[in-house]
Amino acid sequence: MFNVNARLKHKPIYFVLVGFILLLSGAGTAAAQSLDIPSKYWGISFGNSSEFTGLRFNFRDSGVVRITGVNITFWQPRKVEEDDSIVTGLSLGVVPMAGYLRGVQIGLLGVGGTKSVVGISGGLLGAGSGGDMIGINFGGLGAGAGENMTGINIGGLGVGAGNNITGINIGGLGAGAGENMAGLNIGGLGVGAGGSLTGINIGGVGVGAGERLVGISLGGVGVGAKKIRGVTIAGIGVGGQDVGGLTIAGFAAGGSRLTGLTIGGFAVGGRELTGAHFAGAWIKVVEDGRLLGVAASPFNQIQGTVTGLSIGIVNYARRIEKGLQIGLINIVRENKRGLRVLPVFNADFR
Numbered sequence: 001m002f003n004v005n006a007r008l009k010h011k012p013i014y015f016v017l018v019g020f021i022l023l024l025s026g027a028g029t030a031a032a033q034s035l036d037i038p039s040k041y042w043g044i045s046f047g048n049s050s051e052f053t054g055l056r057f058n059f060r061d062s063g064v065v066r067i068t069g070v071n072i073t074f075w076q077p078r079k080v081e082e083d084d085s086i087v088t089g090l091s092l093g094v095v096p097m098a099g100y101l102r103g104v105q106i107g108l109l110g111v112g113g114t115k116s117v118v119g120i121s122g123g124l125l126g127a128g129s130g131g132d133m134i135g136i137n138f139g140g141l142g143a144g145a146g147e148n149m150t151g152i153n154i155g156g157l158g159v160g161a162g163n164n165i166t167g168i169n170i171g172g173l174g175a176g177a178g179e180n181m182a183g184l185n186i187g188g189l190g191v192g193a194g195g196s197l198t199g200i201n202i203g204g205v206g207v208g209a210g211e212r213l214v215g216i217s218l219g220g221v222g223v224g225a226k227k228i229r230g231v232t233i234a235g236i237g238v239g240g241q242d243v244g245g246l247t248i249a250g251f252a253a254g255g256s257r258l259t260g261l262t263i264g265g266f267a268v269g270g271r272e273l274t275g276a277h278f279a280g281a282w283i284k285v286v287e288d289g290r291l292l293g294v295a296a297s298p299f300n301q302i303q304g305t306v307t308g309l310s311i312g313i314v315n316y317a318r319r320i321e322k323g324l325q326i327g328l329i330n331i332v333r334e335n336k337r338g339l340r341v342l343p344v345f346n347a348d349f350r
Helices: 004-009 011-025
Strands: 034-038 042-047 051-060 066-075 086-093 097-107 110-123 126-129 132-139 142-145 149-155 158-161 165-171 174-177 181-187 190-193 197-203 206-219 222-234 237-249 252-264 267-279 282-296 299-320 324-332 341-346
Touching: 034 051, 097 126, 126 132, 142 149, 149 158, 149 174, 158 165, 165 174, 174 181, 181 190, 190 197
Parallel strands: 042 051, 051 066, 066 086, 086 097, 097 110, 110 132, 126 142, 132 149, 142 158, 149 165, 158 174, 165 181, 174 190, 181 197, 190 206, 206 222, 222 237, 237 252, 252 267, 267 282, 282 299, 299 324
Antiparallel strands: 034 042, 110 126, 132 142, 197 206, 324 341
16 A cells, blocks of 8 residues: 655655756756755755755856855856855865855865855866966866965965965966966975066976065075075076075086075076175176176186175286275286286286
């Protein structure tokens, strides 16, 4: 006989089955249709409910306005580029997406917000936003934002933003920002910013900025920026128009202006050298340049003025003003005849 109690006992199961049937049957239509229990606006929803709070299941969103709670979807919305929907809470699925994502978003393939993503976001392939990304963001291949990224951002291949990136940023191959980048920035191959790069910057091959580089910067091959300040270390070279602080290069360091302490495995060069500068083979100041401080290397070639101390095996200077050369051979081009080339030391004998 038909058991009424058994029927009532398993009624929730019937709701689930019916809900999923409606969900699948409505997957191909754009109109909002859903089975909502106990209310159209809250509780449990199966299908394309447009405004709902609670636990919601849908295959593919279309025309959604606002969802709050746990939202489980199985594919991206139909009109992604025009999506102004707001989803707040926990979003799960193959590709959880919305105009504005708030909360925790986890996607089997990826996570995306056309306008912004805020909270904790993770996707096997990637996590991204057409606008801003704020919070903790992880993408198996990459994490990126069309505008700004703030927080902890990790991409298996890379991390990038069209404007600014702030926080802890780690890219398997690289990390970069179209404008400014600040915080702890690590790129397997490189770290770069079109504007300023500030903080601790580590690039397996290189670190670079279009304008300012400030902080601690480590580049496996090179580090470069228009203006550099802080501790800068590169396996091969460091270069910029204005380089200051502690600068160490495995091969060479150069800039129009070098200030602070500079160490080059082979060479150091520039137009104006202020501070203490050491090289394994050669220090050069270009014509009409100036050494203000100390230069020490086997060959010091100061084609301008020495104001300070030049120490080497061979010291060359066009002129000396309040300075001194110490070495095996000391040459001052503008000294009086007979005093232009001297052993041990040379000074201003004009």
